[in-house]
Amino acid sequence: MEYEATIGLEIHAELRTNTKMFCCSANSADEKRPNVNICPVCMAHPGTLPVINKEAVRSVLRVGVALGSRLADYTEFDRKNYFYPDLPKGYQLSQYEYPLVSGGTLKGVDITRVHLEEDTASSIHDDATGATLIDYNRAGVPLMELVTEPVIKSAEQAGEFARELQLLLRYLGVSNANMEKGEMRVEANVSIRKTTDPEGVFGTKVEIKNINSFNVMERAVRYELKRQEELVRSGGTVVQETRGWDDAKQITFAQRVKEGSADYRYFPDPDLPSLRLSELAGFDTATLAATLPELPHARRERYLTAGIKPDDADLYVRDTRFGNFFDAVANGYDVESVLLASNYIANDLVKIFRDRDSKNSRDILSRDSQTNDMLGISSDSFRKLIDMIRAKKISSRAAKDILAEAAATGNDPEIIAAEKGLMQTQDAGALEAAVQGVIDQNPTVVADYRAGKEAALQFLLGQCMKVLRGAADPVALGDLLKKKLAA
DSSP, rough: EEEEEEEEEEEEEEESSOOSSSSBBOTTTTSSSTTOOOOOOTOOOOOOOOOOOOOHHHHHHHHHHHHEEEOOSSEEEEEEEOOTTTTTTEEEEEEEESOEEEEOEEEEEEEEEEEEEEEEEEEEEEETTEEEEEEEEGGTTTEEEEEEEEBBSSSEEEEHHHHHHHEEEETTTTTTGGGGGGGEEEEEEEEETTTTSSSTTOOOOEOOOOOHHHHHHHHHHHHHHHEEEEEHHHHHHOOOEEEETTTTEEEEEEEOOOOOGGGGGOOTTTOOEEGGHHHHTTTTTHHTTTTTOOOHHHHHHHHHHOOOHHHHHHHHHHHHHHHHHHHHHHOOOOOOHHHHHIIIIIIIIHHHHHOOOOOSOOOOOOOOOHHHHHHHSOHHHHHHHHEEEEETSSSSHHHOOOOHHHHHHHOOOOHHHTTTTOOOOOOOOHHHHHHHHHHHHHHHOOOOTTTTTTTHHHHHHHHHHHTTTTTOOOOHHHHHHHHHHHH
């Protein structure tokens, strides 16, 4: 390859706090009424003074601990000056020289910094009239910005990083990070360099905005890399600029020349005190680390170490409804039972749940601890089902039917199996009669098997299981069938 990609990400996430970053107005992403969560402070009325939201600072520091970053001792807030209708003050309160968090890694990607700022208002464009309306409910909401080093080498790696960060934020409980609600926004800085260039020599970067999903980000980055390479190969020059993404045309388009830090005229905000975090109780690394849950990468590794298939492990990490349920079922189980349980959860129970309620099939981390109520079956009942399978009391085919019934009704699996006649029969006479009856009724298939067609055996076995309504051990039944056919 003559060229290679250099990608850095800037990711904003709204924090889950009760109030905004510098005032007591409510922080509610679900508020539908415009301009109700506002006050003189977030609307920048003359004479008002901001006050730092302590919980927002704590949230960013917890993210830093989870990333293995360095937490600042000294920090301050700066004014980032630019003028736009969605910015009531005419400047944004952000952090420039002294961010709360520096360094760290996630998914093998180095982090530059994580800092805290306030969000802007929402611009609502009316295509019918051409008017633009401003909703200031979001103005002043605590906003975390994470910046990566330019070390990402592909669109796919960028997508993996962003998805893992979303998981981390949700596990920590600091942000809902729903991209469709604008609670998490991703911007990609993209450039290409010749593979023969010395390390540290980068091409001209282009920032891509208007990205509303991880898949869109990957498509936009792939397109931009291709556009830049074709431009350079044809003798053109890449311009440092901000580009948007046109989803209808599947292309990036020029928006404006990219600003530099000097354009924003940063300076420390005179209305906010600087902070010495070491002087604040509970803000030290050890205390913050004690508040962290099991993090996504650790949970994934725990599953993989236990022998869980990678796809199933990823399911349990991404969707904690199933992950928490699996943990409850697996607690105290032997290895064989754990793996069998995982197979039925990741395949059968997931399918039952998603078929029943497709709107809940998205990869959403539920904060509802009542997992049994959501999935329709308790972990104890599920363990009964697994124990019955391992004890050969029911067949795998019957287990699927029992699971579907138990998830729909909440009834005990043993009772369902008994009522529906799904317990595997141990009656040798009944097995003999079923096998002989199938052999007598299918002379052509029997002849095919005896002529060497192995597939015929599976047909006959299926017919035997059908006669017995799945209430037989297929292995034992297969052995008996082979014995009869060999006679």
